Amino acid sequence: MSKKFTTSIVFTACLSFATLSVASDLSPFDNAVALFKSGQTEQAIALFEKQKENPNALVYLAKIYMDIDLDEAEDWIEKALSLSSKDAETYYIRGAIMGRQASGSIFSALSYAEKSVNSFTQAVELEPDSIKYRNGLMQFHTSAPSIAGGDLDIAKEQLEKIKQLDPKAGLEAEINYELSQDNDVLAENLLQQAKLTYKDLPDFYFQAGMYQQRSENYQAAFEELSTAIDKEAKTEESILAKYNALYQLGKTAVLGEKNIVAGIAALQEFIDKAPDLDGMSPKPWAEFRLANLMALNSQKSEAKVIYLRLAETDNQELSKQAKKAAKKI
Template sequence: MKFIIALVVSVAIVFCEHAAAQDHGSTKAQQALSLIDVDLDSAEEMIIEAISDNPHSAKDHFYCGRIMGRQASDAFFSALSYAKKSLACLQKAVALAPKNVDYRKGLINFYLGAPSIAGGDKQAALEQVNVIKQLDSSQGVVVELDYYRKIKELLTLEKRLAHALTADPQSAIVHYQYGLLLQQTGDYNRAQSHFVLASEQGENREIAYEALYQLGRNAVFAKDFISQGTAALQHYLTIENSTVMPSKSWAHYRLSQLYTLHSDNTLAQKHRLLAADTDDKVLLNLLEN
């Protein structure tokens, strides 16, 4: 359960940066967030004070959701208590800023990631999806696709993707999501085609960049498209990563796998060493095997 709550925390707050334009929040709340990786207990005390002083700031409550969520991920006996506090803060942020799509996205991710005992609720998540569709139809399409992917209703997801592509054949996010679905089901050839199309669309640079990473990753799974995957990852390494994109260490790891498939052991070892420059425990574990 602790792992699940930690995952919830990580995904529930990735949308906070976009929300900042509408509500700057209090200085004290910003200071509290800055302590999250330094002194979590002090961050908790400070965010409680910030909310007491500034109870109508949606962003302060959103920060509260992040800090309480981190406490949940680090706690043991009090993990559920902190998770519920995190959820309450996220819900309050949405109540204070009901038209803010990004806060609702965070709430959806909590509902889908948390166990029911901690507030997880698929139906509540779907209700938020439907609200977002009314607030912003373009973002609603993306959120709905993400919803069905996360609850693993793959047949429904494929139908929604096909419908979305009919409506907008050039949509990078839809091609990207379609690629992920096909990759998940082992249809690597079709997945590669959709990742190529996503990488070529310019209206969403972050999705285009993530598609580059997936071109390399999919080539590893397919044991094919080696040159295309290598070129995509080399390009990916030249761009500036956002915090929600795969790290450059992961790109180096995928390159090492592709060079191994290509029987270029020298370059494979070079990129394995570059990949090891990370604190990512999952990746480090893979590199040890």
Template sequence: MNVKKVSSRLLCAAAVSIALTSAGAFALNNDSIKNIDSTSIEMLNARFKQGDYEYVIEALEDVKVKTPKQYNILISALMNIDLDDAEEVADEFVKNYSNDYRAYHTHANVMGAQASNSIFSALGYAKKAKQSLETAVTLAPDEVGVYQALMQFHLMAPSIAGGDMDEAEKLADKIATLDALEGQFAKAKFYLQDDQVDKAVEIYATLAQQNEAKIRANLELGTHYLTDERFQNAFETLSVLLNESVETVTDKESEQWEAYAENKSNLLYGKYRIGLLAVQSGEYTDSGIAALEQYIEEYNTTSIETAHLPSMNWANLRLAELRLNANDVQQAKATLSQINGEEDKRFAKILKGLKKQIKKRA
């Protein structure tokens, strides 16, 4: 078994989004850092959204008794700066909230990221991710999300790392008993990974006819095609989302908020995927530019949680690539100027290459 290949798959296996919301920016003094309430969390989320991870870390790292929300936003910020520090705080989260499934959910996310980042330690981190997800299921046997995360682990992780397709199918069946719609999505994901693509496509086609499911159905199937480098199929599936919209819900306490936030998130992700598709395929450049422009505008104005979505830096990087592909050198340069702060090594490599190309063509 190629350890590097194992490592590259484990982040997807244990990926669990850390939910953050946006609000207006604010300044913390020493006293308020010690007593951060829910309103301040909203404000910290805004700093996170702007990519100001250091600010978030400084505000929260010395808080002695952190709430689960504070742990989540701190860990999410640390994951963009230093995975080892994120791991340390994730361990602390589990220790202090040993009966809260959310702590293990987040812990699994960090372990998955470490597995992806640490070639020679990938299997050890995968084991920790699996253990945390199994604990989360034990603590919250009625939470669909933890079953979905554990199923994703079994689908994506190789057997040497604990993945098991039979267990994944059982989990898909379990999800169906808790939520019929989620059960259909779970079964479709299982079929995709089990090379039964025709069965998956049939399910997604049915889901795409339902108002509450069509955006997500197109996103998931289109993402599969993109990953499989079936670019034409991917474009035909994802491009539908360019003309989709979601009726806005403003009341976060309303019954409609959760469904709205999920739909909006999926729509945004779909638009980013169209841009990524244009970059990777070298085709559909105009559609890719339009999709990323929409993504950036809507990301910056939405009130839904955005930490799980591609950052503004990534969106601007991809948009700059497409503008350069369209021979619009000045717009590509202007787009790169919108990038603030640092991302990972891969981002830095792409950015460096783009700057060189722009300099040559300026």
């Protein structure tokens, strides 16, 4: 499988660290969601597992286990699908899970890739006006090799549909499409056009910052992300761009080992103020990046406290990295 395919179809669950007890006036499902969003993952899992006839609870379990155990995530999403075979979101999450399975498997990669594309396709068929689902299908086809079902003609079809649904979302999708095909000059020109057309929004400055970060142009990324943070955000898409820019500015400071103080401030603001929205960068990882910067800023004792706490998280990759970082201090 190509590197692009292994990295593109990723679902990240959002967590926050506020303490929260179970509220008696909420339903069992809403209580479980609240526990999950507060970072009390084990308690949330236990409560979700008691609701095995509720497909929404099973979808949440699948989301949680995507960062813990992909096989377990696959089991839960298949159970959810057996209870609700006409739910677009269930198919979308299944597509993401199968995409991850494909990227991590040698012998079953093609089988998982087929399940992934079929799931994204079904989500689009069930809700054809969903930009999110069409983006998921487009990203599959731009990142998967043809042997795994990737088809650029289908990707272009999704791009045109997104443009028809929403010109701004279409421009974002077009930039991502050109980047996926290594058409960097064209993508850069589109980004410049987008920043002029939507100059009062953070969205395209954030997208430009991510492009520069991936290109390892860390100072340019820092400047684009700083501009995104300064813009006003009113829609959910712009709020996501603004707060994710805070997270990515901190990550950029880690990667470039520059603008350390600004990176610390950005991550602290993200952790304190970022709202709980789908697509928001995960706060546990923000705390890990914050610890990285503290270590670079001669605040090693504070960094180690954060590392040791994160080492106990349910997220296996985060726990592994936190333990490794703690040992270096």
